[in-house]
Amino acid sequence: MLDAANHLIKTTLREAHIDPKGVSGFLAACREAGSDLHAVLLVRDGKIAWEAAFAPYEVSDRRHVFSVSKSWTSTAVGFAVAEGRFSLHDKVVSFFPDECPESVSENLAAMEVRHLLTMGTGQEKEPPVFDNFDCNWAKAFLSQPVEHAPGSRFSYNSVATYMLSAIVQKTTGEDLIEYLTPRLFAPLGIEGVRWGKSPQGICCGGWGIHVTAEEIAKLGLLYLNGGVFGGKRVLPEEWVREATSAQIDNSPNVQKDWEQGYGYQIWRCQHGCFRFDGAYGQYM
Numbered sequence: 001m002l003d004a005a006n007h008l009i010k011t012t013l014r015e016a017h018i019d020p021k022g023v024s025g026f027l028a029a030c031r032e033a034g035s036d037l038h039a040v041l042l043v044r045d046g047k048i049a050w051e052a053a054f055a056p057y058e059v060s061d062r063r064h065v066f067s068v069s070k071s072w073t074s075t076a077v078g079f080a081v082a083e084g085r086f087s088l089h090d091k092v093v094s095f096f097p098d099e100c101p102e103s104v105s106e107n108l109a110a111m112e113v114r115h116l117l118t119m120g121t122g123q124e125k126e127p128p129v130f131d132n133f134d135c136n137w138a139k140a141f142l143s144q145p146v147e148h149a150p151g152s153r154f155s156y157n158s159v160a161t162y163m164l165s166a167i168v169q170k171t172t173g174e175d176l177i178e179y180l181t182p183r184l185f186a187p188l189g190i191e192g193v194r195w196g197k198s199p200q201g202i203c204c205g206g207w208g209i210h211v212t213a214e215e216i217a218k219l220g221l222l223y224l225n226g227g228v229f230g231g232k233r234v235l236p237e238e239w240v241r242e243a244t245s246a247q248i249d250n251s252p253n254v255q256k257d258w259e260q261g262y263g264y265q266i267w268r269c270q271h272g273c274f275r276f277d278g279a280y281g282q283y284m
Contacts (some may be wrong), residue, residue: 001046001221001230006189008214008221009047016049018042023050035281038063039213046221048214062192062210066278069195069209070161072219074117074265076168076176078239079183085171088114092142095167099139107146113167115150116160117264118248122148127159137198138166154250154262158206161265162198165205176203187234188218207278216276220284223266223274239264244274 038057042050053059092111127140141159196208227235246261253259260268267275276284
């Protein structure tokens with residue numbers, strides 16, 4: 001699957017049995033829609049069948065991919081749960097005794113790790129950490145009202161993903177990059193990942209990762225192949241199955257591909273597909 005330089009092996013559209021007219025049609029549709037394409041990789045059977053970059057960008061550029069970060073964070077949670085560091089049913093407040101408000105509401109007390117994963121925190125609004133970037137982000141999250149029972153409704157919340165990052169760091173003693181390096185990055189042949197951090201020194205989780213298009217494809221292949229990469233088991237199969245399944249109802253939403261159910265920081269799509277999804281069109 002990987003060459004000597006740890007890149008995905010390349011093939012051709014012909015060898016991959018892909019009609020070039022389909023690729024041409026895709027590019028034409030993107031131009032017609034006014035899409036500002038930076039880089040595109042088309043992978044089939046674990047090989048890059050076609051790739052393109054559009055000036056001034058390069059396929060090898062390491063870019064901030066916004067909420068695609070969430071799927072990397074979810075993967076770290078999968079490893080941590082498999083190692084027994086914590087469980088999906090652990091209460092969120094149990095990890096943050098010093099950041100909890102004086103009065104913990106019934107709904108906040110009931111919030112579990114799995115509710116962070118599925119955007120089912122019960123909060124109607126995200127904590128305003130972007131308005132006061134220097135605040136304690138975990139404290140801001142726990143101080144935000146939890147109007148609804150956790151798990152009862154979907155509400156997109158990037159700071160909930162930050163809380164997952166904080167839980168991984170609290171229970172392992174390593175930030176997400178340190179923790180994922182031997183477990184994920186090394187097996188996938190990924191080096192040089194950067195991730196923005198909070199004022200508390202915790203990877204943002206819900207955003208902030210800088211990776212290449214090929215590295216996103218590698219993580220996608222890992223999930224597509226049930227947690228196996230290059231013939232070796234990397235991620236537990238059960239985690240992959242749960243993470244890519246609909247865990248919470250997210251309808252109605254902006255359009256059909258946003259209301260097919262949400263997994264563990266992974267979106268479900270029409271036609272039985274799943275995707276990683278970041279702002280401004282960052283997709284796997």
